[in-house]
Amino acid sequence: MYTEGEHAYLTCSAEYKETMDIIYVNYNHGTCSHNGPYGIRNLCNGKTNCSFDVSNSNIGSSCGANGIATLEVRYNCIRHGGWSDWNTSASCPVTCGGAFRNVTRTCSNPFPNEIGDTCSGEASDQQSCNTNMCIEATWDEWSLWSECSRSCGSGIQTRLRQCLNQKNTTDGYVSDCVGDGTESRSCNTEVCPYCHDNHFQYTSIQSSSSLKEDISSGYGYLLLNGIYTIKCCGRIKMWEFVPVNTGRLTFVIMRTTTDNKYKCVGSNQIDITATDLRKSTQFDVSEDKRIVITKGDIIGWFDSGSNIVGFHDCLPNNYMCPLSYRLSNAIREGDVVDVTSLSGTSDRSYTVNYSTVENRPIAFDLPSKPMQIPDHINIDALVMAISISDQDYGDYIQDFKLDYDNEYFYFDTTMRNVYVKKKLPHTVGQMSFSLNITLTVQDSCYNEVTSNVTFVVYNAPPVISGLQNNLEVDPATAVSEPYITQFQVKDPSGDNISCMINETNAATDLFYLQLDDIGMTKNNNNVYLKLMNNESIQSNTSSQFILTITCEDGTENTEFELKIKFQTKNKGTPTIPSTDSNAIPIIIGVCAFILCLTILVICACIWKRRRKLVVNETSEDKLNHATCSIAAGVTENPYHDMGQTAEQHNTNDYVEMSGKPHAKEKAFHLGTTEVGAYTEAWR
CATH class of the missing domain: 2.60.40.60 (Cadherins)
Structure with a gap:
């Protein structure tokens, strides 16, 4: 546990060349809690030793408050396996002319720990031995292996050798070398990280009356391991299957959250009619419904209980048969399923294939012009919110690469806001400065987008x-x-x-x-x-x-x-106030009110007086005798x-x-x- 302002030290074993993997971050101050690991992950992942200052900018959070916030970091030390030296104790099968003997090595220098990778490459090989010349023809040394034909997805390498001393008898009889002069081997067998425009076929999709129907109760299946586990990133553009019952079929993509738990990140629905039964059916997914897939995702489906997808029986130990789990109810997007609570089977091969296309990169929604900010705003003040959008269904942000070297700004990965890191530059006589912050974001398929955000820092007038x-x-x-x-x-x-x-x-x-x-x-x-x-x-x-x-x-x-x-x-x-534009309406209103009030008072006095006069007196006489008085207590405003x-x-x-x-x-x-x-x- 560290406190804001301290210097954090994280370390793994240098002897075994261990590297760090940040798994948990809790940066806390009061009600502000930040759990995004991106900042410390970018600083420490892949290193044996890591040290950094506990600060808002290094963690990528604005929770810090003048040395009060606390930081808790959990990490794994990953130890990958290393090969031992080749064991050359095996005897050579010949005494001359050259041959090959088997050599072996073990992944023990060092042994990998439970989260490390085993050694890549072959544990056994062949080395030439006793290459001294014999009377009979012999092979020359093998050439170096050629470059692999593919960078991933299993390519081919070849090498050559020449036969020597073919004419080695006194009578000129040609003695040829035994064996082949060329050799090939597989290379770069790891699955390509990008699915691209491919079709993944695990079973033969064809019309078949021999397909079996699932008559057990339930909604559908999740295919947890084996060939159906997704090993690349892209988007599902087409589902291919053979239905054996009618109804609405929903395919789902499940993504691992923790051990044995998977979250539904997207689904596609198709209605099956009687004309589709026991025929190869292809469902093309519309552009906006193509679900993003990443390495480790699994596929599944569910229906209303009619068990639409057909299957074949599997022989024991057939690698084409995945471990499938029966769903007890329908799955909605966002639902999390614990597979340990489901019943499983591994004796079926389902008639489900799919095709993929590449996914699309994420995008920043930034203003077209530089944002203007005054040069006197405080440290940790909010400068602007960064809008990040991804048009792909089910995609997510894999990583933020923070601009640690930026002098004046930092980015909060949780709030997605830019804040002031230190006092902005200010020089008397200079009206403005142009400053930048660089933001880099990766999506689930490691598509990386970088953008420069420009701020014009200006001097505010008095x-x-x-x-x-x-x-x-x-x-x-x-x-x-x-x-x-x-x-x-x-x-x-x-x-x-x-x-x-x-x-x-x-x-x-x-x-x-x-x-x-x-x-x-x-x-x-x-x-x-x-x-x-x-x-x-x-x-x-x-x-x-x-x-x-x-x-x-x-x-x-x-x-x-x-x-x-x-x-x-x-x-x-x-x-009397001067007649500015705002006072004139008030003055006119007051004068109008006083005039109306005066007229009403005069009329009231005349009416009262007329009631006392004789009916046959003229109006002129009535008015000559009419009187009206105003209360003597009314005084004028004193002069200021x-x-x-x-x-x-x-x-x-x-x-x-x-x-x-x-x-x-x-x-x-x-x-x-x-x-x-x-x-x-x-x-």
Whole structure:
């Protein structure tokens, strides 16, 4: 058991040249548990000794959290067998002229362990002996074996030898060598890993009245061992069989999960009618239903109990007869079957063959353009999710090859996400960097797909918050206030920031900016807009100024527009907000409501008065005597020294911009949510 941040050491026997096979990984922190073995497997599999740092990137997981996560690794040490020296103690059958003697060797240097491979090659051979010249003709040494005719699937090698001293008698009689001058042997007998476009025929498929029917109860069979065990990878494109009963037949492919347990990874169905009975039947599987097969898979079938597939009896010890297990019920895709719970038999040869084609590689679903990310995101932050698709039925991912040498990113094989490995590069004055991560994935047939994912890491501009676009200032009180308004500025990357008044709509030196740190600021500091000369305000009491303020961090800048209007306000006069686009609908609505209310009050007073007048009085007299009063307790709003009308945002709203707006786009909006509001700021 190791802890995140420690250095893990895994070792096997160097004396016996053992190699590792990672079988179990548990990387755990709280509720986050990672069991994918791919990262450590790629680091350690096939090695005698392996050491690595316990980290998210090496394990291929984001479960780590600052040295808290724990790692448990289980592995096997595989010891493959090795040949001993040849035993040459056998005697030579001749004393001259050359012959061959048998030599043997054993797979004992070292002996393989229970999970290792036995020695490949022949345990016996022939070596020439007593090659000294005799009077009779003799053979020359054999030539070297030729190259194998096939790289897998059993090829042929040949070698040659020449007969020497054929004319070796005094009378010129030709004495020929005994034996053949050529020799051949099998080579590369291991099964090819790829099925390709092949037909696997285990029994003779033909119409036959001698086929037997299974009359026992049950649904079907799984063929566990022998010739029916699949030894290559590809896809099933055709089933061939001879039916002896009607009904729906379902072929299945089962894949081993643990000892004696198999999982159904795919199935194909065909309906058998009376016209198909005891005839060779070929079922061509559609492209989308061709099941992926890999080495070690087994085939089987089931039906409704009518036992559709016919069979022949097998003689004892006939290798053509597999060990078959009777199914007690139907199998669905994803079901797991423990064969130890089923009854078995090995005295039948079933009339089932199949054909294959190659499988298709998996694919990455990546954006067509590089993904852009800011340079200030945190370590272990999610960058993007990688979509991996496989169009083959029943296929799976065999392995991930991780980009261990990548400096800035790592890939979580379980979540299939890319995360930040270390702080991203950032240089003041450089707007962006281009970074990559390489992802390689293998499917069940070892089809390998590699893709480069490109990220553009950019510098985020300064962020503005707490800003108002429109200010209405009373000159009479502005001279006593420390500033007109304030806002906050922050750089996400922590760079120094400077702010300045870039331009105005009129030539004036009335305003200036002051930052918390004189001239420059970091983090979330205040910026104040102040008056340069308070005494000159009186001459600008009816002026409106449009200021363009720019804040920059040495790489990018954020620019916004601020409107300031000086307007003298009388005591006792309600403050009226400036008519910006958001305030106008509110003002119109309020005025309309007040007008309607006034009309209703007047009408009510007139109606009440008319009831008291004589019926024959004229309408004019009635109106002359009508009175209406409003409650004396209603007072007007007190006048405030300074009123502000603005498009106001929450203090935590901010905006990121990369460059100046176009010349025609003078108005600058802050944040993603804009709320027009009338506020009165007390300074």
